[in-house]
């Protein structure tokens with residue numbers, strides 16, 4: 001072999017060695033860690049405000065089909081809804097100042113065999129702030145079991161099933177995981193929420209994050225897996241909730257995409273750019289995170305640069321930054337949840353354009369063999385849509401708004417952010433021209 005040939009071989013050897021070294025370094029060390037969670041009353045867990053959006057509601061339904069509606073000298077209101085996958089019916093009677101709830105806890109379509117529960121006036125924290133509400137409970141669905149009896153003998157199981165919920169005994173021995181409260185703020189609906197949850201701290205890469213588990217389907221177990229829902233999609237509540245204070249700001253809130261830190265429990269989660277399988281003890285006393293390296297595929301946005309939020313039933317919510325070249329995602333089928341387009345101007349200032357709630361179902365299938373493509377970004381189409389017309393004393397007012405859609409049909413907030421710091425560019429203005437192009441009127445949009 002001549003000298004040139006040897007040099008080539010040496011170069012090849014270096015090139016071949018590098019990817020191996022890089023892969024070995026990038027791959028996170030396989031770790032498994034279990035964190036203990038304590039039972040706390042849900043109202044002390046700091047999740048109430050966000051949970052309202054994900055909690056179960058019963059709505060006023062005076063035509064509900066149900067037997068055994070209590071008779072009352074005062075008013076009787078009927079309510080129906082779905083709680084943890086069950087169709088539930090209930091009635092509230094109002095006599096003078098006493099409100100009483102009859103909820104079909106044994107799901108037989110008959111309220112005459114359910115114990116009446118008298119309301120207490122309490123202060124509750126919901127999205128709008130503190131308010132006075134009527135609280136009923138704690139209550140429990142008849143088929144829900146205490147975690148302590150789940151792994152117990154058959155005798156214990158049947159004892160748990162046949163024992164009627166007894167409010168007085170319950171308050172003496174304390175709340176447990178299958179208990180829930182019903183709250184009424186308004187006559188139009190009832191809010192149903194667990195009485196307790198599990199709270200603790202997980203540690204990832206030497207940093208602590210507050211975490212909460214919620215038995216959101218009210219069956220007394222904390223390990224029911226679900227899948228994240230698209231924002232604006234109808235929620236189902238057959239799974240439990242795993243909340244992590246991802247931005248470590250001490251409260252459960254939303255990220256910049258308005259994605260809640262309360263998410264349905266999924267088998268896998270992305271956290272701090274790594275993946276973990278999540279194993280929850282049935283009684284919620286612990287959560288185990290196990291670092292994973294799932295098989296990855298590629299998503300190709302072409303030249304478009306964007307931050308994306310996608311979700312799947314297996315992986316939960318995934319955030320990824322695509323910088324003009326294909327980016328990596330675990331193999332799977334995803335729904336697009338949110339987009340922020342990014343672009344650099346000639347002065348190297350970054351501009352961003354954030355998506356509105358994505359109402360159309362945009363699916364992304366990632367497989368090993370070839371990159372999936374998604375045509376996000378330009379060309380953007382602006383559409384002026386007349387919203388409503390109304391008459392005022394000064395004449396007829398026509399109101400309209402502008403929507404901005406990209407090539408994939410994703411709708412964006414009109415008005416870009418500049419410098420990546422959330423500074424909004426000047427709000428768009430409007431000019432109304434006549435057929436000859438003369439300006440008839442100019443103005444600003446009412447909502448920016």
Ligand SMILES: [Ca+2]
Nearest residue numbers: 104106108110
């Ligand atoms: Ca009943």
Ligand SMILES: [Ca+2]
Nearest residue numbers: 215221222224
């Ligand atoms: Ca559950």
Ligand SMILES: [Ca+2]
Nearest residue numbers: 245249251253
């Ligand atoms: Ca937070």
